[in-house]
Amino acid sequence: MAGSPRRATGRRLQLPLLCLLLQGATAILFAVFVRYNRETDAALWHWGNHSNADNEFYFRYPSFQDVHVMVFVGFGFLMAFLQRYGFSSVGFTFLLAAFALQWSTLVQGFFHSMHGGHIHVGVESMINADFCAGAVLISFGAVLGKTGPAQLLLMTLLETVLFGINEFVLLSLLGVKDAGGSMTIHTFGAYFGLVLSRVLYRPQLEKSKHLQGSVYHSDLFAMIGTIFLWIFWPSFNSAPTTLGDGQHRTALNTYYSLTASTLGTFALSALVGEHGRLDMVHIQNAALAGGVVVGTAGEMMLTPFGALAAGFLAGTVSTLGYKFLTPILEAKFKVQDTCGVHNLHGMPGVLGALLGVLVAGLATHEAYGEGLDSVFPLVAVGQRTATSQAMHQLFGLFVTLTFASVGGGLGGLLLRLPFLGSPPDPQCYEDQVYWEVPGEPEDEAQGPLRAEEPDTRA
Amino acid sequence: MAGSPRRATGRRLQLPLLCLLLQGATAILFAVFVRYNRETDAALWHWGNHSNADNEFYFRYPSFQDVHVMVFVGFGFLMAFLQRYGFSSVGFTFLLAAFALQWSTLVQGFFHSMHGGHIHVGVESMINADFCAGAVLISFGAVLGKTGPAQLLLMTLLETVLFGINEFVLLSLLGVKDAGGSMTIHTFGAYFGLVLSRVLYRPQLEKSKHLQGSVYHSDLFAMIGTIFLWIFWPSFNSAPTTLGDGQHRTALNTYYSLTASTLGTFALSALVGEHGRLDMVHIQNAALAGGVVVGTAGEMMLTPFGALAAGFLAGTVSTLGYKFLTPILEAKFKVQDTCGVHNLHGMPGVLGALLGVLVAGLATHEAYGEGLDSVFPLVAVGQRTATSQAMHQLFGLFVTLTFASVGGGLGGLLLRLPFLGSPPDPQCYEDQVYWEVPGEPEDEAQGPLRAEEPDTRA
């Protein structure tokens, strides 16, 4: 039993050593490679004649902070819906994202911002690193409850590298537009996690069925995650776009899309629910699909109507996915998708990529004016037609699906390494395997919400 | 019984169809009328010679996001104090506000920003739509627990229209100043909801008395709402004011006013509490009255002392209202005000309007200098005296009270339409009527916090 003293002792050094090793390695790489960029370095910024008001910080930092809230509060609490897995959901989110921020600074920096042998960092690299952490947390959602922290750190190590390569291929090599990451973040993170979950398939997962659901209060904690994700999604999609109308339009489109996915989710949830009742699982998740679906097209001239239509479609597809597709995925395809990331990130991500294909293909000089140069620079300079841009977008989706699937497969094999601890079937979705939980079962437990013995904090 | 299969089946299509109908209608109207404004449209923004730094986005979007948090997290969780109504409080807030954002974009756009037959949208329309959602949620607070989601959507449909008309009359026709909405948002929302609640009076509401209170954890969830509302209220009041000193001064005044309403609330709550104990109801609500009371005067030269005095007055009045007035309202006036919106929004809103009358009447060229033009443009150009501006402000309050009362009455009649589902008295304040709640009563329930059967998420 994973929670037993003997087994736990055998593995007790695994997580600490891995943390120390990874931190040591990134610290050394930071010392060698990472430097302040022109806007954060005292000497570089004051060399030349800038107004402080021109510093990128003032244009990006508020959006960065919103994204930061989404990654740590949003994802963390959204996954805290399980009755006895809140510590792990919030805590492992914290651990994985913290490591991903460091590691993706290096990986993304290597691909995107090497200057004279150094990686230059500032608010843009902070946003990009948070985006990578988002993709990792999406994958985490697919395997939530069935993996230990050491496994998850290795997953992060691998996924961050593949995320960086895929992003580089799409954005830099193919000239694909994907500001809010319908492809690079959501599709990639979802299918990476789903394939990984397939490789880790547990035929006996029924044994922890009593822990797989929520309780009243855990559903409210999860709503904290949902609502913060919903609120700040306009900042997520607009954080890395071009300044001015680009950020403004992306935020507006995302805002409208989310309102429509919310209405669509409530409609469908009540429609398919028993006795017409709403299901918290749908509201917590599918209502967010409107943010995912405009991750690519949000910065384009989607029109407010287009944003509503896309969001509505995503919310309904996502809700139907939770209701009808998730059980099939498990029964037929042996994919156990704890948080239903296929419904929230997978399908809406693919839809978002296709929406990007459509809207890119419709781009005209008339609709974008001089702004075409910031949205589709290659089209603006005549290097591509709009149709060709659309085809590149579509190709980007296939590249992403390929990287995600192969990567998820590799990740699954890596995580199955026998010396890596993984909770036994009856203890999946149970914090106690990895955490000191106030009040242990031997103290005449009456259920997950019983009064507890004091811990030893003071 | 509303929760019984037969009745629920009979009404199970009501919410889905209404959502779909409303979403379909707003989508069509968006397609016809709504367009990106000059600052969000790629072609329009790049036509002419703007610096991206001049885009309104950078001056308003951080405030918008704070307002957005208040509407969805603040109102939603503040209302989650009830022991078995957290799903509905947070969930229906989500639904109503999402619909209100779309619908008020259309209504407010029709009144305020029609250009060549089109409604132009951007960050300012986003803020205004969130403000309208705020008013709707205030009204929701008055009828919380006693109405179903279909009823509430119809309330939103009606209230948004009346909100838009009232706002147009005050701001555009009467030239009234009300940046933070003491009148247009708080007074309007509160009295609309109170009259509506009067029309929906339930003499047998005692039957659900066991559900009308909080439990320990639900009070902590409600404090999440309170604290986020309190923190971001300076952004709420300053979001739509003139740039520069206008936003800066409004935020500062609101910040001070809130500190004083907090001290006043703690003082009065302990003073009137049994054994000198503090009451969470007061702290959760009355401490916020300082934000409401400077909704009109916050952008004026109220002085820091004036902000403290106003906030303190509002906090004390609000606390006394919860203690002494709410029981009278129910017993004598048959107004069942679930969240006490009369104490938090009604009285402080009226006080805020009167404070606006006073401070407007004291306006001088000396005190405002060239800034008079941004705060009281009609006074600055000599079209009105300060006294005349004050009278217009006062008249605006009466207009608001009239619109709210008549509207609330109409709303009440609308919501009493017999085919609209409404929970029976013993099931008011009970999530189970409208939600799949983890662990149904038949599973040997031991109270609202018992351990539950797993749901079917995975």
Place this chain on the structure above:
Amino acid sequence: MAGSPRRATGRRLQLPLLCLLLQGATAILFAVFVRYNRETDAALWHWGNHSNADNEFYFRYPSFQDVHVMVFVGFGFLMAFLQRYGFSSVGFTFLLAAFALQWSTLVQGFFHSMHGGHIHVGVESMINADFCAGAVLISFGAVLGKTGPAQLLLMTLLETVLFGINEFVLLSLLGVKDAGGSMTIHTFGAYFGLVLSRVLYRPQLEKSKHLQGSVYHSDLFAMIGTIFLWIFWPSFNSAPTTLGDGQHRTALNTYYSLTASTLGTFALSALVGEHGRLDMVHIQNAALAGGVVVGTAGEMMLTPFGALAAGFLAGTVSTLGYKFLTPILEAKFKVQDTCGVHNLHGMPGVLGALLGVLVAGLATHEAYGEGLDSVFPLVAVGQRTATSQAMHQLFGLFVTLTFASVGGGLGGLLLRLPFLGSPPDPQCYEDQVYWEVPGEPEDEAQGPLRAEEPDTRA
């Protein structure tokens, strides 16, 4: 018994009268002294020829709001880990911080921004007042559960004055740099609180041992506080620095430092935990030490590697402190440190001060270029060498420790005044002493999470 009618009645006027007295006093002082500054006053701002975009509001307000979230949500919920003290943790945080904002506006204004007999206020004074509130809440953490609200208000009254004097000595007289307050906020607040807690030592505190721990859900509420503190700490440290590269670099350094303290905390927590299990106390607190440790050096040219190294060190030291030092502090030194502020703020604060000494001593014209003038103005103009600046930094630490210790001692004597209510030993860490708690023990209580009688809200 403190909660008994007789004793409570005897003291029931204490809190209300103190609140009213303090609010009255600050209101009068505001009327006499406090005025809008040039950027918030309508006449002053419009006199001369400013662009509204130049208003300090746009450079500081988003950071201010992040700090505001940290003070009220962060500190409040972080301290809500106790099973029956959530109302007090969140509620008294609310009360103390609200008063501290007013009072420190006066105290800090007196020392820093008197112009012609008036204190000029704006967004910078708002940030500074929130910083002082942060220090007060750190001290609150040391005495959490063992003090009543009237005592805590008096503590705030005294501590705010000493905070203001210490800050003035360091920043204005000694020319010490300490933007994020490793010394002025964290070291000062921690040692003030620890000495105060020593003076209030309770040998019989064992009597409330059953209330000193957390329960499952209270630990999740505490994580809300942790995560919001962690997310917004980059804004905290950068809020008052010079514009441009200063804010940008400080935010970046803090961001990296926090990721490393998180990894270090997870590593050490699992290493020292029983059976290799993680301890929520460590994760909730020590993971934040990375923000504290770069409070002084964050604005300097610390380098990204330096930030990682500092954060990692702070996280590990803090975790080890919780595990090994806290029990010794209580057993040997009679310091009962409820929240372990010595581990989160004390030691990391001192480390942060020493890091500032080191990095200041290494400052060169080469590394800072023209930016030296904003970071070390006295070094830039040749009035000091870098070594001399480092010595001043070190002296600042000793001044802070002296002020904090003497102040904490005085505070302890003040709080022991016999007429001030303080909870008896068996009722420490119990909300019921000061709050109406839903469901009193006489109603067949089954533990802290039982179902409750309705309160009288509606």
